Amino acid sequence: MGIRERNRRAVEREIDDAAMRLFVAQGFDATTTDQIAREAGVSPRSLFRYVGSKEDIVLRDMLAAGESVLAALRARPAGETAWEALRAALHVLEDNPPDRALALAEMFLRTPSLRARRLEKRLAWLDLLVPEVTRRLGRAPGDLPDPAAHAIVSAALACLDSATEIWARRGGSGDVVALFDEALDAVRHA
Structure with missing residues (x-):
């Protein structure tokens, strides 16, 4: 550089x-x-x-974060299921200091325009992650996204957002990772 x-x-x-x-x-x-x-x-x-x-100030690093998740997903052992690998890969997002993570989460709760821009940027993560989840599912990549892979990635991201929102509503008390795991388990086994 x-x-x-x-x-x-x-x-x-x-x-x-x-x-x-x-x-x-x-x-x-x-x-x-x-x-x-x-x-x-x-x-x-x-x-x-x-x-x-x-909004761009707050969301500047979202694409880079998505690329970090993709790199972590690609590095996961081949024997892991798509769910296991994606869950583990999403844990790379824990690197954000807790006070900054809480401030951001609370801002998203209180600011509809910011929340909408975050969703817009988060949708780009689907383009990044769906092909790798498709590969992990043993399906041939195609011009159109695989519906199962798309659903898995979408659900995992929704669980991440739910856990973060609940954690913020609780004022940052508790373990956001445990909340994410609980949400993911609910989706996978409900």
Whole structure:
């Protein structure tokens, strides 16, 4: 990575950190892009060179997170079922510090526009994960997604969202991983 890219990432981190401080202190909707720019030490014009919207600040890393899940899924042992492999692969998302994860989860609960953008970005994960789950199911890849693989990935992501929402509604108490496992078990064995 060259110096230009390192500088860009450093500025992005400063913007993200400044925005999160403001979002937590005064709420997502009450925070303006001008306030974020001021807090990050950049001009409003410069801010928009790094992000397209406030939602993009919060959701910047979602595609990279989906790619991390895919890499973890591909690395799972061949003998695991699609469910087992996907469950284990989704655990790579635990790396987010708990206080930041809680702040994000609470923001999603309170902000419909942010929740909608997260769903939009999460749908891209289907394109990433369905082909690998299709392969694990022993089915030939095709031009159209496999309905079983699509359903498994969709259900696992819904369980992840449910666990995160419940954890946030409980104020971050309890173990979000245990909630995810409980939700996944309910879907698989109901």
